[in-house]
Amino acid sequence: MSEHPVEGMTVGKVREILDLVMPETEADPAGVLAALLSQVSCMVGDKVMLNIGGREMPVSVWTLLIGATGKGRKGTAYAMAARVCNVACPDFLTDHESSGASSGSGIIRAFVKRRESALAAMRDAEENGREYAGLSVTDTRMLLVEAEYETVIKRGKRDATLQGVMRKAWDGADLQNMVADGGVLRSPRFVVHGHSTPRGFRDNISATDVAGGTYNRMVIQHVTRSKRLSMRHVINEDSIKEAGAILARAVAFAGGIDEITLSEEAIDLFDEGLRDEIDEYRCEDEYIEDFLPRAVENVWRVGAIYALINLRDEISVADIEAAWSFVRHGLDSVAHIMGESADMVSGETEEDKILKVLRRNPGGISGTDIFKLTGVPARYTKSWAEKREDIDMWRGLGSLNGGRKPTMFRLMTAEEMGEAGEEPTTSVPEQASGPRLKAIGCETPVASVTMSVEDDNEFADLLN
Incomplete structure (x- = not known):
């Protein structure tokens, strides 16, 4: 931190x-x-x-x-x-x-x-x-x-x-x-x-x-x-x-x-x-x-x-x-x-964290789910995305009980951006896949999002 x-x-x-x-x-x-x-x-x-x-x-x-x-x-x-x-x-x-x-x-x-x-x-x-x-x-x-x-x-x-x-x-x-x-x-x-x-x-x-x-x-x-x-x-x-x-x-x-x-x-x-x-x-x-x-x-x-x-x-x-x-x-x-996971103490910037999640979810992901995985507030993600030409934003489907429609984010490919378009680079190596992450204690599990996490933690036994 x-x-x-x-x-x-x-x-x-x-x-x-x-x-x-x-x-x-x-x-x-x-x-x-x-x-x-x-x-x-x-x-x-x-x-x-x-x-x-x-x-x-x-x-x-x-x-x-x-x-x-x-x-x-x-x-x-x-x-x-x-x-x-x-x-x-x-x-x-x-x-x-x-x-x-x-x-x-x-x-x-x-x-x-x-x-x-x-x-x-x-x-x-x-x-x-x-x-x-x-x-x-x-x-x-x-x-x-x-x-x-x-x-x-x-x-x-x-x-x-x-x-x-x-x-x-x-x-x-x-x-x-x-x-x-x-x-x-x-x-x-x-x-x-x-x-x-x-x-x-x-x-x-x-x-x-x-x-x-x-x-x-x-x-x-x-x-x-x-x-x-x-x-x-x-x-x-x-x-x-x-x-x-x-x-x-x-x-x-x-x-x-x-x-x-x-x-x-x-x-x-x-x-x-x-x-x-x-x-x-x-x-x-x-x-x-x-x-x-x-x-x-x-x-x-x-x-x-x-x-x-x-x-x-x-x-x-x-x-x-x-x-x-x-x-x-x-x-x-x-x-x-x-004691934190390696992802959260690696010195990544907020932009790095968002881009990592977007790369792992090419079909798009909501700002709320980005927040759950990275801790980056949804309002920050939206403000950041509005300044970039390579981020596609749209309103997703609301919940069955009439809840708010989430703002969705997707990283556009170079082909979509045109021949002159280039995918943004990030200091974090791209990872094709990883174990699914369930948001413990949240009302809705993040079932559609993948992200690598460290399972071993030297402090984990302290709260048992």
């Missing part, structure tokens, strides 16, 4: 923030962005809800950075995002950051204990005639930061309540502790940000863990050091303050609205195929398959944060496209960390 592909993941003011801070850090921009999304989503989580089709959900964005120790710059990424947040809201992280999740009941107790401390401080202030300036007793925001997230995975195997409470917290549901010193926590705004190494993640997570639904709620980002700064480099604090000022305006804006929704154009984008594209993204990949059920909602949540930072209460098409790019890179990160 390509390194530091952050350009398409940001939009408007979000991009401005990254442009301001990235010259000051060796962290991966995707890591800084992920940490910022978690921190900001916790900041605004008690002020605004996401409303999609009448269904309300928190804007909480859970992220996990995975990178080699010393080279991933995971802590550096979080620290840079924290610098920006500390300018925007100086006391927020001090008051709301926590760590050391050991059990489900422990998480609830941490919330209840903080509420009780705030209540006691408020009463003390009233009794002594002082103005109370501490945390609100109704503030249910908490940012759980785990520098070694594999320990949380291990604890989740020992304590069945931990993952259950975390899943409910992501959903924004009420939490209730059945132990004597517990209590009921109403609609918490609980956000998780973690760090792990590739080996630590691979060695501790199982297919059962992922299928359980806790870890697919997180957007995982594989991170590496973006550059090496001189030992003499001094952080430009003016840049940090400018980025913080942008964020401060966004937090103030979020405090004045109750909900954020999809714009009509964004709804059309989903209805015209984006939702299917997300649901089916590389769904034949066993490592990605279990992460797809939460991908659409994560796109909504990330898009909501993008809209708020850009001072809008509607999620635009640009927000959604940037959010999908961020979540898609997260899915690619999972496959990269857990």
Whole structure:
């Protein structure tokens, strides 16, 4: 997978923030962005809800950075995002950051204990005639930061309540502790940000863990050091303050609205195929398959944060496209960390991948099937094909139940192009045939498409 592909993941003011801070850090921009999304989503989580089709959900964005120790710059990424947040809201992280999740009941107790401390401080202030300036007793925001997230995975195997409470917290549901010193926590705004190494993640997570639904709620980002700064480099604090000022305006804006929704154009984008594209993204990949059920909602949540930072209460098409790019890179990160097929790590360009599939399907293939085999979005394939004279496009037959007619693509032969026409070349050797590929977990198997895949994978046994 390509390194530091952050350009398409940001939009408007979000991009401005990254442009301001990235010259000051060796962290991966995707890591800084992920940490910022978690921190900001916790900041605004008690002020605004996401409303999609009448269904309300928190804007909480859970992220996990995975990178080699010393080279991933995971802590550096979080620290840079924290610098920006500390300018925007100086006391927020001090008051709301926590760590050391050991059990489900422990998480609830941490919330209840903080509420009780705030209540006691408020009463003390009233009794002594002082103005109370501490945390609100109704503030249910908490940012759980785990520098070694594999320990949380291990604890989740020992304590069945931990993952259950975390899943409910992501959903924004009420939490209730059945132990004597517990209590009921109403609609918490609980956000998780973690760090792990590739080996630590691979060695501790199982297919059962992922299928359980806790870890697919997180957007995982594989991170590496973006550059090496001189030992003499001094952080430009003016840049940090400018980025913080942008964020401060966004937090103030979020405090004045109750909900954020999809714009009509964004709804059309989903209805015209984006939702299917997300649901089916590389769904034949066993490592990605279990992460797809939460991908659409994560796109909504990330898009909501993008809209708020850009001072809008509607999620635009640009927000959604940037959010999908961020979540898609997260899915690619999972496959990269857990082990991918040779086809997907060979360094092929998107054009190479499309041409390979077209050569193997001379009768034509739909954009959706190209997407399932290569991960190249159908919209990209169409835009690319429209610029070429050697690609034949037409509308295929719709499904029996009246579904959309697919756009079909076919590579024209030299004879069809005329004597002057030439077939395009590609860096990938042509392969006449290969085993049929079934799209595992998709609604419709790709029975008419052939493509070679590697069956042996050194990481395959890790999820058994």
